[in-house]
Amino acid sequence: MWTLVVSMLVILVLAGVVVLYVAFPHRGEDVPHVRWVGRLMRKGVDSAPTLDNTAEDTPAHEDWSLDLTALDSGRQEHRDR
Numbered sequence: 082m083w084t085l086v087v088s089m090l091v092i093l094v095l096a097g098v099v100v101l102y103v104a105f106p107h108r109g110e111d112v113p114h115v116r117w118v119g120r121l122m123r124k125g126v127d128s129a130p131t132l133d134n135t136a137e138d139t140p141a142h143e144d145w146s147l148d149l150t151a152l153d154s155g156r157q158e159h160r161d162r
Contacts, residue, residue, distance in 0.1 A: 098122075101118070101122075102126075105119055106119045106122045106123050106126070
């Protein structure tokens with residue numbers, strides 16, 4: 082019973098931190114009345130590794146056409162038997 086209560090409290094605190102981050106520091110604003118929380122969140126995000134999303138997107142394959150002839154030749158072999 083206590084593990085359920087403690088786990089629910091941890092989930093609620095984590096959800097509150099996410100909502101607080103999205104509401105203020107993510108948009109570049111300070112958290113009212115507790116500015117140190119916003120600074121800590123911003124430091125954590127700045128130190129976390131991220132992917133570069135400013136690079137130009139290049140497709141993995143230049144030719145997106147499907148070659149279905151190999152599938153058809155497999156059917157021909159089964160018909161010949």
